[in-house]
Amino acid sequence: MFPHHREREQPIFSARAHVFQIDPTTKRNWIPASKHAVTVSFFYDATRNVYRIISVGGTKAIINCTVTPSMTFTKTSQKFGQWADSRANTVYGLGFATEQQLHQFAEKFKEVKDAARLAREKSQDKELANTALTIAAPQFSQDLSDELQSPPVMCVNGPEDKLFRSQSADITLSSEKERIKKMLSEGSICEMNLEAELFTLQDSNSKLVAALHEANANVEQWKKQLTAYQEETERLRDQVADLEAHGPSDLLKDELTQSLEELEALLKAKDEEIHILQSKKAEYHEMEHQRDEAIHRLRETEMRNSDLERRIQNTEQNLSNSLEDRDRLDTEIQRAIEILDIKIFDLNDLRQSLVKLIDK
Numbered sequence: 001m002f003p004h005h006r007e008r009e010q011p012i013f014s015a016r017a018h019v020f021q022i023d024p025t026t027k028r029n030w031i032p033a034s035k036h037a038v039t040v041s042f043f044y045d046a047t048r049n050v051y052r053i054i055s056v057g058g059t060k061a062i063i064n065c066t067v068t069p070s071m072t073f074t075k076t077s078q079k080f081g082q083w084a085d086s087r088a089n090t091v092y093g094l095g096f097a098t099e100q101q102l103h104q105f106a107e108k109f110k111e112v113k114d115a116a117r118l119a120r121e122k123s124q125d126k127e128l129a130n131t132a133l134t135i136a137a138p139q140f141s142q143d144l145s146d147e148l149q150s151p152p153v154m155c156v157n158g159p160e161d162k163l164f165r166s167q168s169a170d171i172t173l174s175s176e177k178e179r180i181k182k183m184l185s186e187g188s189i190c191e192m193n194l195e196a197e198l199f200t201l202q203d204s205n206s207k208l209v210a211a212l213h214e215a216n217a218n219v220e221q222w223k224k225q226l227t228a229y230q231e232e233t234e235r236l237r238d239q240v241a242d243l244e245a246h247g248p249s250d251l252l253k254d255e256l257t258q259s260l261e262e263l264e265a266l267l268k269a270k271d272e273e274i275h276i277l278q279s280k281k282a283e284y285h286e287m288e289h290q291r292d293e294a295i296h297r298l299r300e301t302e303m304r305n306s307d308l309e310r311r312i313q314n315t316e317q318n319l320s321n322s323l324e325d326r327d328r329l330d331t332e333i334q335r336a337i338e339i340l341d342i343k344i345f346d347l348n349d350l351r352q353s354l355v356k357l358i359d360k
Contacts, residue, residue: 009045009052016037019062024090034055052064067116073105229270239256
């Protein structure tokens with residue numbers, strides 16, 4: 001039967017699978033019909049109310065099976081199923097990548113078979129009349145004219161046109177991705193520099209704070225020691241004066257004098273340390289000023305980092321949108337390719353039929 005009104009035939013379900021056919025000689029062994037996984041699709045012709053299973057490899061139809069109510073899809077393993085086509089006098093086998101894909105295909109097969117049964121029950125007479133009209137030559141010529149006057153949406157220029165459109169979309173998306181990658185790279189470098197500067201400032205700030213705390217603690221400790229030494233000196237002086245008043249022995253007087261001299265020397269050393277610390281106080285003030293500047297720069301860096309994070313988030317969102325558009329475009333192109341492959345197969349079938357008619 002010649003193909004008619006194929007532009008009204010639409011895909012309703014597709015799956016990827018390895019296609020096999022039963023060996024016509026032994027009826028036991030499977031013969032691979034494709035070297036790799038191909039698309040197997042259910043098509044529905046609303047005009048004739050007919051469902052077909054079609055799979056095309058290049059310009060060759062691997063499967064071209066009209067679904068009838070008597071067909072049954074049988075699962076023979078977790079990832080393999082088969083059904084018999086009495087019209088083609090063969091058995092088709094499909095090997096899927098996952099058990100879930102096999103289950104989805106089996107459910108769709110049952111759904112299509114039930115729909116075909118209902119369609120046959122409701123419009124059997126109409127289907128017979130359409131079949132008779134399809135075989136007639138005038139209707140064939142009219143359908144051929146309709147087919148030639150109503151081209152599909154995509155130009156039938158073969159793989160070159162598909163490749164051109166696909167490459168144009170790829171070039172546009174690639175340039176967009178490169179631009180986004182460049183922005184992300186620059187943002188990452190800037191963010192790394194800011195983080196390094198931030199860590200340096202935080203380290204300097206920590207060292208300054210620790211030095212100030214240590215210096216303040218030392219000053220307070222030395223002040224306390226100085227006060228204690230001064231009190232001890234005054235006490236010893238009082239003892240010396242008291243001993244002198246009461247006429248102490250020379251030995252005790254020498255010991256007290258030596259202790260007093262040692263305390264005075266220690267007091268003098270502590271006074272010098274205090275002067276040194278006071279001279280360093282100006283340096284500590286300068287360090288505090290540097291710390292304040294570092295804190296200010298740290299806040300500015302945090303603000304710049306926050307702005308950069310917002311820009312990166314916007315860029316990632318744009319990239320995600322671009323990838324979604326790319327996936328949607330790839331899906332549409334794949335669907336158009338599948339329909340175009342069917343059209344090419346049907347045109348080849350039509351050409352062969354025309355050659356047979358001319359030979360007759």
